[in-house]
Amino acid sequence: MPEILVIGATGTTGSRVTALLREEGVPVRPATRQDLAGYVRFDWANRETHAPALSGVRAVYLVAPIGVAEPAPLVEPFLHEAVRQGVERVVLLGSSAVPESTSGVGALHRLVRTIVPEWTVLRPSWFMQxxxxxxxxxxxxxxxxxxxxxxxxxxxVDAADIASVAGRALTAETPHNTEHILTxxxxxxxxxxxxxxxxxxxxxxxxxxxxxxxxxxxxxxxxxxxxxxxxxxxxxxxxxxxxxxRVTDTVERVTGRPPxxxxxxxxxxxxxxxxxxxxxxxxx
Ligand SMILES: NC(=O)c1ccc[n+]([C@@H]2O[C@H](COP(=O)([O-])OP(=O)(O)OC[C@H]3O[C@@H](n4cnc5c(N)ncnc54)[C@H](OP(=O)(O)O)[C@@H]3O)[C@@H](O)[C@H]2O)c1
Incomplete structure (x- = not known):
């Protein structure tokens, strides 16, 4: 059964997305740079880890490289490889503070919505964590x-609420194909x-x-x-x-329960x- 690749699976949101999908019986492939049992090796800085991590994957929870001011040169070839291998859907973790733009982290929004057939950009406010x-x-x-x-x-916003929205965006029959501002x-x-x-x-x-x-x-x-x-x-x-x-109703609208x-x-x-x-x- 095709799996969902979770990048940043040891992190604040990725760990919660992994746990939630598992609870729902969805096959998950958590990724890390570390040598951890049950995880696939994935490092944005090491292109050789990208293609193997994507084999048999149908959807990706994408946490972009942390602290990289211009991540597009790393993420764009990854997205092309993902689609080439049959990935249909990507849910990108962005930030409420960063709208779509032509450069910087905001440039990833356009890449995801133009390269991948089914997409969601999550733009959470600052984390309670x-x-x-x-x-x-x-x-x-x-x-x-x-x-x-x-x-x-x-x-x-609670990272658990971000993960709940991510879970819906990754598994819903109808793709969201939109940005979600989460508060x-x-x-x-x-x-x-x-x-x-x-x-x-x-x-x-x-x-x-x-x-x-x-x-x-x-x-x-x-x-x-x-x-x-x-x-x-x-x-x-x-x-x-x-x-x-600002306060949005997105968490409740997508998950059915208030944040x-x-x-x-x-x-x-x-x-x-x-x-x-x-x-x-x-x-x-
Ligand atoms: N904190 C906030 O309030 C806030 C608000 C809105 C948006 N965000 C966004 O949330 C994202 C995550 O931030 P966070 O501080 O909460 O971090 P985090 O998710 O707790 O940790 C970062 C994760 O990324 C992985 N990672 C780091 N460098 C990597 C690399 N080169 N290749 C592959 N994986 C790598 C780490 O995995 P390993 O170390 O296991 O490899 C770890 O799982 C950022 O993009 C940030 O902009 C944060």
Whole structure:
């Protein structure tokens, strides 16, 4: 039976897409660069891994190369090879912050919708999973969560809801052939988020508003390439001007159930959610 190839299968959304398809009895081929039993080897940087990973595959969940500013030269030949081998459908993980464009990550949207017969571009808002302790480490200083978002709001979305939409897009009889902007049920500022984590999770947690320049320096100080650090900090500044202050009904429309709220996410994550705060540790 033809399988679904899941790229980024060890990651935040790919792991959930893999688990969900398995639960539904859909044959899945999870991919990783690592040497893991039950996974196929796949590395965007190693073209020799692409064709073997695609053999017998009918659909692909595509997480593009991470941190690559111009991924099209890697992804375009992969898509042609995929179609040559009989892949009919691709679901691309994009981002609400990145519309279709002629260059950069937004260029992948056009490639997918023009090369592959059946396609979906998922454009999720920022992930709730960014607030687990592990992910937050990059944004934490002296126990505070740093952002350059000011009072700007984001409708954070649970990766499990993204995976549910991806599962539908991969397996529905009728292809979606569209972009989906995916959000959680409410737009929240980082102050709101810190308050919810403090009240319902592993708090106390504080948000410290900084400038985009200061945030970029902070990211770069943690080893991030300066141009990527500036790009990420710039996305925070965009949030400050209202770029992510919207809620869509897509998760409910596609899956039939409403998206998870941030409070429910924090309550579910419990102690795993919050900052690496001195105050958190000493308050216990
Ligand atoms: N975080 C957010 O708020 C957010 C919001 C919207 C969109 N997104 C998008 O979500 C995507 C994933 O971001 P994430 O930070 O959550 O990462 P992630 O999915 O948790 O991890 C990245 C995954 O990609 C795989 N990977 C990395 N480099 C690879 C390569 N060269 N070849 C093949 N596989 C590779 C990794 O697998 P192995 O290490 O096992 O090989 C891992 O499974 C990004 O495209 C990002 O733009 C994120």
């Amino acid at each position: 960014n607030f687990t302790r592990e992910s937050l480490a990059l944004r934490t200083r002296d126990g505070d969560i740093l952002s350059a978002t000011g009072k700007g709001r984001v409708a954070f 959680g049920p409410e737009a929240l500022s980082y102050d709101d988020v810190a308050g919810i984590i403090t009240r319902h999770g592993g708090g106390p947690v504080h948000h410290r508003a900084v400038t985009a320049e200061e945030l970029a320096r902070h990211f770069a100080g943690h080893g991030m390439p300066p141009d990527f650090a500036a790009l990420l900090a710039g996305l925070d500044a965009d949030i400050g001007t209202g770029s992510e202050d 998870r709220s941030f409070q429910a996410f924090v309550e579910g994550a419990g102690d795993a959610c919050g900052s690496l705060s001195r105050r958190s540790r000493t308050s216990r």
